[in-house]
Amino acid sequence: MLLLTMSGCTGDSEPGSAPSPLPSRSVDSAATLEAKPVPMDVSVAKVVGGKLKRPQVQAIESQVSRALSRYFDAAFLAGEYPRRDFHTALGEFSQGAAQRAASDRDLLTNAAIGATTEGVVPRTKQARLDVLVPGRFVAGLTARVRLVFVQQRTDGADQRVTVTGRLLMSRKKSGPWQIFGYDVTRSSVPVAKGADR
């Protein structure tokens, strides 16, 4: 059985190519009370197994976009910096996943850098979804994500932080999408002086 032939593809775009609007730096306040208005770019890339009608695709994209936006905001982008409280950062994770993620909080949130950060400027928020549809219903999906933001440090040595990888998601009937697993990397590079943050 050549299952590969069963795979549908609604797009093959990859995270990382589209430039995001550049938010202007706050000069009157170091705090980012809300996430800067960088749009969340979510689209279904592959549908494996069955087929999805366009309204179904749009519904998945919308629902997952909301869940990922809440996670990105709670864990990285929103809140008042310098920030020490990240206890709600993993609210979009399943209970078990959140427990397991406790030891990875420094990577999955800004907990490790929040106290030395005066602001966070989002640059890219993207996700491409690979959806498993074995029958009439979606069984789960992989969100291949890419989040880029600039960490404005209190010492002025700003960093460009990139979080990429896979978030594994499922939902209970009529419930919200939850992250039940993750496989992500995080890296940061200095922002050159004079460069646009």
Next chain:
Amino acid sequence: MSPNLLHALAGLRRLAPLGLVLAVTALVVPPATVHEDPAALVRVERAHNVDMTPNVIWVLMLGSDARPGQSVLRSRADAIQLVGINTRTGAATAIGIPRDSYVNIPGHGRSKINASMMYGGPELMARSVGDMVGIRPDYVFSTSFWGFSHMVDAIGGITVQSRYAFSDPLKPHGFRVGKNHVNGVQALVFARIRKAFAGGDFTRSANQQRAMLGILNQVRRNADKPGFMERGVMSVLNNMATPNMGPAEVYRLAQAAARVNPNRFRTCVVGGSTGYAGAASVVFPNIGQARSIAGRARKDATLEGSC
């Protein structure tokens, strides 16, 4: 499914088919990641985990000799592997059980362990294995050999490490010692053949474990490719019976299984002596060894020391 059977199944958390583990043992889960490509020397940190309760799950993976039209849940199991997976640490232990092991089958007296499937389906098979080694599986996966072949093809073939060189018409240049990249049918040959080896059933069981490791390596190498895990799970759903287990749960289990680190995948084959029970050629398994292995690995699926 009758109420009695449903009741019997209650002792198993779930029943489902082997290919998955196959898929499982990767299938079982993942080092692949989407890496940033910074120009400077940059520290890239990585984290991965999957929500699965309990942390350690034991899966009985069965390769059935069911022919087309026959149920894989009611045919003899020719491949019998009990696999423990620690979804928190990524460790795993596979205990290979020779199919001709002559053991007590609950309610049926002494017989070859692989007859348990015919007598009472996967739930009785799980009880027989559980009684033999001392670990009752949480899940049972069963697939036909052709289903196994299809699943291997679905992930692009696998690489197996052979201890012996041997020939087979389905692999033109034969199997050589060391690495062999094989497609689904060739993987099936590798996992089934036994008469070519002095070790017979024991060597075959070890080769099945090498095939599982090959699947695990293939899954981990490709887990971050778009749609790869979804295609693998779809193949499992198409080629394995998964009673009492919905697709969403199979998907989660597969993702958890893919967390197994190939470097922490330990394997043992239960030893024993060959002989006859009446006219039947059987294996008298070393029950003490089987329980020793299981006893050491039960809690964390981690096996220290030798088999």
